[in-house]
Amino acid sequence: MGALMVIFSVQPKQRRKRQDSVEDELELSAVRHRPEGLEQLEAQTRFSRKELQILYRGFKNECPSGVVNEDTFKDIYSQFFPQGDASTYAHFLFNAFDTDHNGSVSFEDFVMGLSILLRGSVQEKLNWAFNLYDINKDGYITKEEMLDIMKAIYDMMGKCTYPILKEETPRQHVEIFFQKMDKNKDGVVTIDEFIDCCQNDENIMRSMQLFENVI
Amino acid sequence: MAAGVATWLPFARAAAVGWLPLAKKTMPKPPVDKKSRSDEILFVNVSGLRFQTWKNTLDRYPDTLLGSSEKEFFYNEDTQEYFFDRDPEMFRHILNFYRTGKLHYPRHECIQAFDEELAFYGIVPEIIGDCCMEEYRDRKKENQERLAEDTEAGEATDAPLPPDSTARERLWRAFENPHTSTMALVFYYVTGFFIAVSVIANVVETVPCRPLKGSTKDLPCGEKYSLAFFCMDTACVLIFTFEYLMRLFAAPSRCKFMRSVMSVIDVVAIMPYYIGLVMPENEDVSGAFVTLRVFRVFRIFKFSRHSQGLRILGYTLKSCASELGFLLFSLTMAIIIFATVMFYAEKGTKGTNFTSIPASFWYTIVTMTTLGYGDMVPNTIAGKIFGSICSLSGVLVIALPVPVIVSNFSRIYHQNQRADKMRAQQKVRLARIRMAKKGTTNAFLQYKEDGGLQDHDGDNSALCVKNRSSFEHQHHHLLHCLEKTTNHEFTDELTYSEMCMTESVGYRTSRSTSLSSQQGVATSCCPRRAKRRAIRLANSTVSVSRGSVQELDTLQIQKCSARPQSRSSLNARTEDLKLNCEDRDFTAAIISIPTPPANTPDESLPPSPAMPGILRNSRSGSYAHETVKISSL
Numbered sequence: 102m103g104a105l106m107v108i109f110s111v112q113p114k115q116r117r118k119r120q121d122s123v124e125d126e127l128e129l130s131a132v133r134h135r136p137e138g139l140e141q142l143e144a145q146t147r148f149s150r151k152e153l154q155i156l157y158r159g160f161k162n163e164c165p166s167g168v169v170n171e172d173t174f175k176d177i178y179s180q181f182f183p184q185g186d187a188s189t190y191a192h193f194l195f196n197a198f199d200t201d202h203n204g205s206v207s208f209e210d211f212v213m214g215l216s217i218l219l220r221g222s223v224q225e226k227l228n229w230a231f232n233l234y235d236i237n238k239d240g241y242i243t244k245e246e247m248l249d250i251m252k253a254i255y256d257m258m259g260k261c262t263y264p265i266l267k268e269e270t271p272r273q274h275v276e277i278f279f280q281k282m283d284k285n286k287d288g289v290v291t292i293d294e295f296i297d298c299c300q301n302d303e304n305i306m307r308s309m310q311l312f313e314n315v316i
Numbered sequence: 317m318a319a320g321v322a323t324w325l326p327f328a329r330a331a332a333v334g335w336l337p338l339a340k341k342t343m344p345k346p347p348v349d350k351k352s353r354s355d356e357i358l359f360v361n362v363s364g365l366r367f368q369t370w371k372n373t374l375d376r377y378p379d380t381l382l383g384s385s386e387k388e389f390f391y392n393e394d395t396q397e398y399f400f401d402r403d404p405e406m407f408r409h410i411l412n413f414y415r416t417g418k419l420h421y422p423r424h425e426c427i428q429a430f431d432e433e434l435a436f437y438g439i440v441p442e443i444i445g446d447c448c449m450e451e452y453r454d455r456k457k458e459n460q461e462r463l464a465e466d467t468e469a470g471e472a473t474d475a476p477l478p479p480d481s482t483a484r485e486r487l488w489r490a491f492e493n494p495h496t497s498t499m500a501l502v503f504y505y506v507t508g509f510f511i512a513v514s515v516i517a518n519v520v521e522t523v524p525c526r527p528l529k530g531s532t533k534d535l536p537c538g539e540k541y542s543l544a545f546f547c548m549d550t551a552c553v554l555i556f557t558f559e560y561l562m563r564l565f566a567a568p569s570r571c572k573f574m575r576s577v578m579s580v581i582d583v584v585a586i587m588p589y590y591i592g593l594v595m596p597e598n599e600d601v602s603g604a605f606v607t608l609r610v611f612r613v614f615r616i617f618k619f620s621r622h623s624q625g626l627r628i629l630g631y632t633l634k635s636c637a638s639e640l641g642f643l644l645f646s647l648t649m650a651i652i653i654f655a656t657v658m659f660y661a662e663k664g665t666k667g668t669n670f671t672s673i674p675a676s677f678w679y680t681i682v683t684m685t686t687l688g689y690g691d692m693v694p695n696t697i698a699g700k701i702f703g704s705i706c707s708l709s710g711v712l713v714i715a716l717p718v719p720v721i722v723s724n725f726s727r728i729y730h731q732n733q734r735a736d737k738m739r740a741q742q743k744v745r746l747a748r749i750r751m752a753k754k755g756t757t758n759a760f761l762q763y764k765e766d767g768g769l770q771d772h773d774g775d776n777s778a779l780c781v782k783n784r785s786s787f788e789h790q791h792h793h794l795l796h797c798l799e800k801t802t803n804h805e806f807t808d809e810l811t812y813s814e815m816c817m818t819e820s821v822g823y824r825t826s827r828s829t830s831l832s833s834q835q836g837v838a839t840s841c842c843p844r845r846a847k848r849r850a851i852r853l854a855n856s857t858v859s860v861s862r863g864s865v866q867e868l869d870t871l872q873i874q875k876c877s878a879r880p881q882s883r884s885s886l887n888a889r890t891e892d893l894k895l896n897c898e899d900r901d902f903t904a905a906i907i908s909i910p911t912p913p914a915n916t917p918d919e920s921l922p923p924s925p926a927m928p929g930i931l932r933n934s935r936s937g938s939y940a941h942e943t944v945k946i947s948s949l
Contacts, residue, residue: 155355159323162415177324181794183753186807188685195330211327217328226333233334252333255802261812262804274802278338290775299337308336308343 134167136208140227145209146216153212160208168205171256185259193253223309227296241289247275323376325787329794335801344796347789359397360411365404366397373414378785380438382414385785406433418445421452427459442748446538453741487566504622507559511618512550518612521545553589556582556615556646564729578621585615643718647684654680654706668695679703756791762807763792 142153161167163177171192178191198206198214213217216228221305232238236246251271258266282290299305329346336343358374360367360382377383392399400407406425410433413419421430421444434441444452490500521538530537540543560582567573620626633640655676662670669675669692679692683706694703799805807815842873 158355158370162373162417163323178328181325181328181791182798183756194334197334207414215327215330218333218379227337230334236339251338255336255797255804257798257806258802258806261659261807261809263807263811263815264804265815266804267718270802270804273341274338277340282337295337297541305336306340308339309333311346312333 106238111190131220134165134207142209142212146212147220148212148216156212157208157217160211168207169211170205174206181256182259184261185257187255187257190250190257193236193250196236197229219312223300223306224296226309227299231292231295241291242295244275244279247278247290248272251278253277323372325790325794329790332794332797335797336695339797339801340803341800343800344793346793347786359395361392361395361397361399362402362404362407365407367407367411369411369414375787376414376417377439382410382437383436403429403433404437406430410434410437410439413439419443419448420445421448423451427452427455431456440748442745445742449741485568487562488568491563491566503559507555508619508622510555511622513548514556514612514615517545517548517552518609526659538665543859549589552615553586556586556618559825560586578618581614581617581620583723585612585618588612617644627710646713650684650709651677651680654684654702654709657702658694658699658706661696661702662694665699670694670699679705683707686710708889730834757806758808759788760792760795760806763788 102278110161110181120255136157138210139153142148146153148156164173165281169177174195175188175191178194179187181187195206196202198210200210200213214229217225221229234242234247234250236249248271251274255266255271279288279290281302282294284294284298332343340772348391355370357368358371360369366386374382374387375508381387387398390398390400406422406429409420409422419439419441441452489496490503494500494504521543522536524534525537525540526538527533560579563579563582564573573579588611593610620630651675655673658679659673661671661674662676664669676692681687682689682692683703688707688708795806
């Protein structure tokens with residue numbers, strides 16, 4: 102009797118497991134994304150038709166399923182910075198690109214982001230940068246958020262740098278940044294403070310123009 | 317760089333906008349790509365078969381033939397296509413690699429032809445995808461082994477030795493390869509014969525012969541014809557000793573020879589005889605002497621020199637030692653359990669054989685291996701029950717693992733080989749990945765050293781800088797932007813370790829740190845070597861070592877008037893350095909002030925004014941141990 106009970110109790114678990122694995126398989130194969138039409142994207146971004154074609158071909162070659170998930174993104178970004186560890190910064194970057202926060206970057210996200218970065222006005226670019234730094238997207242950059250970003254950037258440099266990276270270098274950099282940006286000294290940087298300050302800084306303004314023709 | 321990363325580079329560069337508000341310095345200007353950027357379809361004609369592909373597809377792997385400017389050599393102006401006089405079937409796979417990023421090995425193709433094609437198109441075989449990698453490696457190994465066999469069979473063994481080989485070398489060769497000369501062959505067979513004779517003699521001398529006349533007891537033949545056997549034994553041992561000594565003499569490495577298994581067997585085979593000679597005819601000791609004779613049976617192992625099969629068996633046993641060990645262990649466990657149980661079950665019976673647990677071991681072993689001699693049998697009911705359980709489980713415990721072990725022989729053997737292969741491949745792969753990473757970094761550092769970071773317009777730039785692909789330009793620009801953002805620079809392992817050594821000695825004030833860091837970046841335009849010297853000398857975070865300190869005032873040399881050491885003035889001086897960038901050696905001369913080996917222990921030396929133009933060459937290596945303090949004016 103007991104043996105029969107044991108046998109029967111084992112069976113449903115197996116059936117459930119089989120169901121789960123079927124669902125899992127469906128899920129894996131169902132992750133396919135087709136972007137909106139070319140005309141729509143042309144209207145929404147500032148790329149020409151030809152540019153969009155080139156971009157999409159490259160994107161689709163890399164990600165045949167049409168979306169990039171965070172791990173792939175981290176892998177790709179890490180390849181550009183072989184000396185250091187780019188995964189933390191890639192994580193923040195991923196969140197900045199993934200505007201609808203669904204865990205994957207589709208072609209639209211990708212191309213919208215690029216459109217802002219390459220063809221946007223200075224205001225839009227600064228907006229994007231602010232969005233990147235504001236990790237929890239609450240409209241304020243706190244010192245902790247900035248410190249996280251800064252550490253992530255310095256991580257990308259790796260160990261072998263000149264001069265040798267010290268523990269407090271990111272913190273010092275954050276202090277300098279806040280001294281510059283935080284006008285009312287309330288410990289957080291708002292979007293207006295940020296944009297104002299950047300627009301008055303000629304270094305930043307000059308650098309902004311350099312990234313026009315990346316594509 | 318790995319698969320298709322070139323596609324993502326524009327994106328990574330665009331994302332660099334995120335660094336702009338944080339950067340302490342202005343970003344460098346991006347490289348201008350003079351070539352037309354629009355994508356176009358390329359025609360590739362391979363022995364008549366026309367392929368078409370986007371230019372971007374080929375550009376994804378800039379370090380291969382098709383991805384670099386090397387394909388321009390194959391461009392045919394008349395037909396406006398790239399013509400390759402190679403196998404079109406293979407080219408399909410090559411092109412697929414560009415398209416999908418994975419290189420597949422076509423199973424029906426010859427491995428050597430495939431390798432040659434890969435070499436021609438500049439693709440390293442290591443990027444073959446995992447799906448095809450094992451097959452590729454196996455076939456390659458097979459091919460190599462076959463080639464090696466052929467060459468080996470062709471050369472060494474039957475080929476005549478070089479005429480100037482010593483007698484020793486010839487002797488060794490005769491021992492190792494008996495087929496080389498008739499003398500060696502004769503010796504080989506004679507030794508074999510004597511081994512057989514010796515073994516047979518050992519066996520026969522224990523057989524009972526007819527007794528001597530006048531006695532009834534059966535004698536073993538060894539005692540009846542003791543003289544004859546003794547003579548035979550002596551002859552065999554003499555031959556073996558002679559052989560051993562000759563091998564020892566001829567061996568190229570005597571220590572290695574003496575440690576080898578065969579030599580140990582030889583020694584063990586002949587030792588009992590000599591010990592027997594040496595030992596006196598004492599009744600007490602002769603018992604031990606008789607035991608030693610057992611070792612004479614080891615002479616049979618000498619046959620393994622004559623038989624390949626024995627050697628292979630020994631090797632396989634050795635490689636399956638863990639499996640055998642497990643079998644032994646599980647058997648021991650079962651034996652102990654059952655022996656204990658049987659002992660306690662049979663304890664009550666009078667006159668029982670199961671006197672102790674070790675005594676029960678014998679019963680358990682005989683029962684479990686289904687021998688069943690019957691010299692020990694349980695009498696109680698409990699004993700009989702457990703005895704039957706013991707024999708049933710014996711069947712399971714022994715009969716099951718044995719076929720498994722037999723199949724494990726072949727499986728483990730092949731698996732071991734594959735595991736070693738994989739480990740070696742893994743090591744090679746990791747090493748390649750590390751090298752590629754270092755290669756990328758080194759490329760960037762090299763780029764910096766070649767003055768690629770200067771703002772140049774076309775004509776002045778060095779040829780080596782110009783020849784970099786646009787991908788490399790852009791990638792280096794990206795890395796440069798990161799440097800500017802963080803105000804630190806990439807260096808290589810060597811410099812880093814040197815800096816660590818010097819810095820570990822001591823620290824200076826934070827003020828000096830900021831000074832040095834400012835200076836470090838400002839001199840980035842100068843070549844790395846000069847920069848290193850400048851930084852060493854101006855690096856005030858580095859402190860005293862070996863008691864040699866040199867007060868240095870490099871920058872004062874350029875300016876005649878003494879200036880207060882403020883940040884702005886330092887900046888100004890480094891501007892001067894920047895201007896002098898064209899004449900690199902000149903700059904180096906000004907900055908370098910070599911410390912003489914016999915250092916004065918004085919804390920402050922008067923700053924030695926190095927006249928511009930005096931070239932003082934000191935090896936950059938020496939700077940690893942020289943530390944300098946910046947003078948505070």
